[in-house]
Amino acid sequence: MVHIVHRLIDRLTGHARVTIMETERMLVLRDGRIDAILGPGEHRIKRRNVVREVHDLNRLRFVSPYERALFRTRPELAESHLTEVRAAPGEVVILHRDDRPHEVLLPETRAVVWIDAGPWEAERHAVDERLTVPPALMRRLVRVGLxxxxxxxxxxxxxxxxxxxxxxxxxxxxxxxxxxxxxxxxVAVKRVDLRHRTHEVTGHEILTKDRVTIRVNLTASFRVTDPVKATTAVKDFEEALHRSLALAFRKTLGALTLDRLLADKVTVDVEAAEKVRAEMAGIGIEVGEIALKDVILPGEMREILTSVVAAEKAAEANVIRRREETNATRSLLNTAKVMAENPVMLRLKELEALEAIAGKVERLTVHNGTEGLLTDLVKLRD
Incomplete structure (x- = not known):
């Protein structure tokens, strides 16, 4: 009965009753002006010339076209229900709710949140010229997905x-x-590898002093010792190393004949390597071992060199063969001289030959008889 009476009175007086939940707040404008922010419960509001705006506290932020007007015209009402957080130029604000990061405010931005949705806390960080996020803060923000x-x-x-x-x-x-x-x-970050690496120059053509075109394969180990200098002194330090290797070996090998190059390959490597190391040290690159891996000759030149080598080896074989034959002849001559001067040695050689022959035949016939052979043996013994 009371409820019916209240409804009749409200209708006669031009009022309406609204119920606001615990998780809601209502902004009321009367005659175009901000009048109140209503909390949970039942409220009696006039019907005419009234604008009502219901907000859900679960959205945490206060978002309304009347926000700035509220802070400007009713600052005491705004401060009793809302918290305004501003990030100054050069600082980042981490807005915490219940001691947990909730939102990141970048410099010169602001957020307005409901006090009753808190508690809220603002953690402020100065931004340095490098714009870096402190590592501990970065890990916290990554964990909560901010x-x-x-x-x-x-x-x-x-x-x-x-x-x-x-x-x-x-x-x-x-x-x-x-x-x-x-x-x-x-913001840009250029990554530079500081580890020891190997650079290859393959199939580089060079004209020797005697006008033979060869192709060489080079290899060099290197590492970056000054990354700033290596990336600012030249556009691409690996390309600079490639060019330096090619030019140094071109100058060194081009001043030599093919025979000299093949004969003094190690000396050539050392001379060219020093030039490369000196040039690369100026751009922050430390060059280690440099090697001339392969010297590739044209097909016809390979055939000629193969023929030359074969002829040289054949000549060496002939010399060795003649030397051995000479040694063998000299040995026979010495043996003959010994036998001529010593008959006993001659007879021993005959017996050795007879023994060798007897070992290879089934039957041996001695024409001068056994007695003669034994007599000869006795004589030899005497």
Missing amino acids: TAGFNTVEVEEGHVGLLSVDGVRLAELSPGTHGFWKLGRH
Whole structure:
């Protein structure tokens, strides 16, 4: 009965009753002006010239076309229900809810949140010229999924990262994951490999002093010792190394004949390598071992050299053969002299020959009889 009476009174007076839940708030404008922010419960509101705007606290932020007007015309009402958080130029604000990061505010941005949706806390961080995100803060934000405000760059082990902001080189980054705030500036990280590596120059054509065209394969081990100098002194330091190797060996080998090149290959390597090392040291590259791996000759030149080598080896074989024959003849001559001067030695040789023959036949006939043979043996013994 009471409820019916209230409804009749409200209708006669031009009012309406609204119920607001615990998770809701209502912004009321009367005659075009902000009048109140109503909390949970039942409220009696006039029907005419009233604008009602219901907000859900679960959305946390206060988003309304009347926001600025509320803070300007009713600051005490706004402060009793809302918290405004501003990030100054040069700082980033981490807005915490219940001690957990909830939102990242980049410089010169703001957020308005409901006090009753909190508790809220603002954690402020100054932004340095490198725009880096502190590592501990970056890990916390990654864990809760708040990664929209920054970019991450990974620098692998054995590498160094060269950080540039708006084209200006600022720092060297050690291996690991690095974060940078998104503030509308161009951030670039160039990764440079500091490990020992090998560079190959294959099929490089060179004209020797005696006008023989050869192709050579080169190899060089190197590492970057000054990454800043290596990336700023030249456009591409590996291309510079390739060019330096090719030119150094072209000058060195081009001043030699083919025979000299093949005969003094090690000396040629050392002379050309020193030129390359000196030039590369100027751009922050340390060059280690440099080797002339292969010297590839044209087909007709290979045939000629093969014929020359074969002739040389044949001549050497003939010399060796003649030397051995001479030695054998000299040995026979010495043996003959010994036998001529010593009859006993001659008879022993005869017996040795007889023994060798007897071992190869089934029957041996001695024409001068056994007695004569034994007599000869006795004489030899005497």
